[in-house]
Amino acid sequence: xxxxxxxxxxxxxxxxxxxxxxxxxxxxxxxxxxxxxxxxxxxxxxxxxxxxxxxxxxxxxxxxxxxxxxxxxxxxxxxxxxxxxxxxxxxxxxxxxxxxxxxxxxxxxxxxxxxxxxxxxxxxxxxxxxxxxxxxx
Numbered sequence: 001x002x003x004x005x006x007x008x009x010x011x012x013x014x015x016x017x018x019x020x021x022x023x024x025x026x027x028x029x030x031x032x033x034x035x036x037x038x039x040x041x042x043x044x045x046x047x048x049x050x051x052x053x054x055x056x057x058x059x060x061x062x063x064x065x066x067x068x069x070x071x072x073x074x075x076x077x078x079x080x081x082x083x084x085x086x087x088x089x090x091x092x093x094x095x096x097x098x099x100x101x102x103x104x105x106x107x108x109x110x111x112x113x114x115x116x117x118x119x120x121x122x123x124x125x126x127x128x129x130x131x132x133x134x135x136x137x
Contacts, residue, residue, distance in 0.1 A: 005044035008064040009055065010111040017047045019110050023083060024071065045069075068106075068114045076103050076119035083107055083117065100127045 010016045017036035020026045026038035026045060034049040048055070050063050073079050076095070083089045084107065092114055093106035101123035106116045123131060 003044065005046065006067075006069065007046040007048050008067070008111060008113060009048050009050040010063050011050060012111070013047050013049050016109065016111045020045060020047070023087060023089065024115075064111055064113055068116055070116050070118055072118050072120060074119065076105065076117055079117050080105050097121065099124045101131075 008016060013034060013036055017028065017038065020038055021028065026040045028036055029039045030037040034052045036047045038045045051060050080095045084091050090108040091105065092108045095105040097103045101121055102118045103121050104116055104118040106114050108114055
């Protein structure tokens, strides 16, 4: 595999791509009125006009929904302050610590996509045994 990345289908490419550029530090690598390719630190994300002819006809007009993007960071508390307190992003889930090994919060992007901002922590209780083939081991 050479690459694997998400393409978010939306009705407002400019607003959605501007959100990821402004708040999450992505930089555009290709920009048109119907498609924007974004890049940050080896990660890619694209935004596509859901009515564009490149979308199969049976799927045109559908915006991205049911999508949750995970964004792992070193300091989730600092990101909460930056994104929610300082920039007023729409909070979908308050900052909290989970027994399954995350301290996180969830914000909503302008297109309804949820962004789960996470700092991994050690799991506790029954969750410890549920981790198999951990990547960091």
